[in-house]
Amino acid sequence: MRAGRLLSTLLVLQTRGRRTARQLADELEVSVRTVYRDIAALQANGVPVLGDAGHDGGYRLPDGYRTELTGLTADEAGTLFLTGLPGPAAALGLGGLAAATTLKLMAALPEGLREQATRVRDRFHVDTPDWYGTADDTPHLSAIARAAWEARRIEVRYRRWASPREVDRTLDPYGLVLKGGHWYLVAADRGDPRTYRVSRVLAMSPTGEVFQRPRDFDLAAHWRDYLAEFDARRVRGEMTIRLSPTGLEMLTDLLDGASARAVAETGVAGPDGWVTARIPYESVEHTTSLVLRFGEDAELLEPGWMRERLAASARAIAGKYAP
Missing domain, CATH: 3.30.70 (Alpha-Beta Plaits)
Structure with missing residues (x-):
């Protein structure tokens, strides 16, 4: 845990330049006292972190200093597509991983490309919900996402539109889709992929069983087909x-x-x-x-x-x- 935090501190200084102890604490979500200890640990291990006093002071690395310890972990690599979507990443329980992935990617870029990437991040932001919509209450989203990631079968209590309103289902979660600010689960119920709105999951528990996800299942293609079928079905x-x-x-x-x-x-x-x-x-x-x-x-x-x-x-x- 601490080794990862020390690396994150080093990468923040490398990619963003001079930072005060308070700025580092806010970015790394730790206390200022922890920042002081981590800076001392880096210096004790030979990292040339410089401390400048005064109003404009802070911590920085010498000009030209660069670490190559930017390799992604397996979990961080899996969050690459979420690095530009901090809101959905946090909802899935992957906010920290997405932030760490972004930081490592930025550190690996040459200076010129890093400036361009920072400019894009500063000037473009994705906000998925509708203007007049409210976010769904999805207390089980993170657990469902983990089950989909690990291909683990789950049992859910689900509230439907039709009667009986509440039903129990054993599902193989194939994947999650974010549509118009709402999360949907695509899961197999007895081998037949169906779509479930995550906010309607009343209870969820793992069965302890691992399922085999079909090798030829394409989540994006399935969702396109589902939308086309939905449009055709709803038009009278x-x-x-x-x-x-x-x-x-x-x-x-x-x-x-x-x-x-x-x-x-x-x-x-x-x-x-x-x-x-x-x-x-x-x-x-x-x-x-x-x-x-x-x-x-x-x-x-x-x-x-x-x-x-x-x-x-x-x-x-x-x-x-x-x-």
Whole structure:
């Protein structure tokens, strides 16, 4: 543990230059007293850490000094793809590993490339959840991630939409997917891969058994197929809708991607600036809610029965606010 922390201290000084004891403590998540002890240990082992006094002082390495102890451990190598996603890495319980991996990669880069990589990190940040969404409560995410990593079978208590609401499942976790700020588990239930929302896992425990993950299973390809099947299953038909110029400006905020693309592909503008288009719809309830979001800037034209349902909803709403 301490050896790894000493190496991290050395790599921070190598990649980021002069650092005060407080800055090192914050970056390494230790106390200032621990930093003092670690610096003394490095100096005692021949590492030329220099200490500068004064307001602008701190610890630094001599110009040109460089250590080549930047090799990645097996666990750190496994977190390479998460080094730019600190939030998801922390949610999976891999935040520390991802940070250590990033630090080692930065230390291994030549000075010019290191400056460029630092500039990218300082100027670009990935934030996965939607604007108006809230993060799922996923207390079992880290344990599920470890089971998937180690190919270990698990037992879960899962809350479904359908009845019976709560079911017990024995699963072989193939992998995890982060979609729109929500985590999904792709796991085999009796050999058939299915998708489970991690926030709906009520309880989870390992069985102690190891499973054999299919060699030809491609998580990314499976997820693409799942999304295509999901889109095909949820669409019930098409409706014709008119949108005002203001409604068109709200399009991407209020409609899903498929509906927004349908407006762009089928929309025909009228002389009044309103655009008539055909878009897919799911259920009556979903469609009613969707059109009402636009207020007076949208009009549902077809199908007629859905238009009547929407008119009834509008009358009911108006009745609540009548003087």
